[in-house]
Amino acid sequence: MLLQAPAAMASLATAILNHPGITLATVHSSGVEDQANARQNIADMAAGGPAHRSSYGTAPGGVVMLDGRLLRGMLALAEQYTFSVSEICGGSHNSNSRHYAGIAADFNVVNGRRISAAHPALAAFKTRCRELGATEVLGPGSPNHDTHVHAAWPRLT
Template identity: 45%
Template sequence: MAGSSAALARQLLTKRGITYATKHSETVDPRSTAYRNIHDMAKGIGAATSANSHVGYKRVPLDPRMLRALITLHDRYGYKLKISEFVGGVHGKNSRHYRGLSFDANFINGIHVGSGAPHKKVMKLCTTLGATEVRGPGDPNHNTHIHCAWK
């Protein structure tokens, strides 16, 4: 799985409409930003969780189904996304983020989620693309981003 995830991460890095956060809101651990996560996965070394998270610092692969969904959202549906988190940051104790199964996006097509971004359309597409846990504005703790996770 890590090999295909690395190849998909390298492919994602070529997508001009997908960008990655370089900071967290809950931690200052620079090893675990979305930017570092995707670059480290592209190198095949896995994405780093944050030292102050529920699981501490460790490396996990990013799920290929999730990475393929991001590519599809961009290539097939034309969405430009800013990914705020993969495995870094601080989430619920049993969060799928810590296992490399989730992404959070806080901007869609340059518009902040919760301020007019077409988040409902992207959330529905995430479900169509296999996500089994999809949250966004209106869900607790998700008013400023969407969360799409696979099992």
């Protein structure tokens, strides 16, 4: 297991915050307002702390450190694509979702176009997520994933 030093995680998060090709949502699609939106998750990590999880629906609340594999994956994706992240560890997902473990992100816009089954880069984007280590990659055609690509890395424990 790779050691995830807080300073290294803060540096990765800062790079994500400052990357011109990465947009981070400041609201949840549910309309619930809290301190667990994607932008705040990354800002929390950039400040050296854990990211907040939502506490509505099936969300457990509390905090979690985002995994370095997820953060490095987002930066690697940004070398090839521009994208928007709608959720990281906030929002309401399946109660056993990898989002709550800090190892998943939902991408709702890639290269300036909303995710749909007709997105021209959908297959390539999903393939790239898998190449970067994501083992759970869902999108249009998967239940409840018609408008985004969900990419999650393996649990370590």
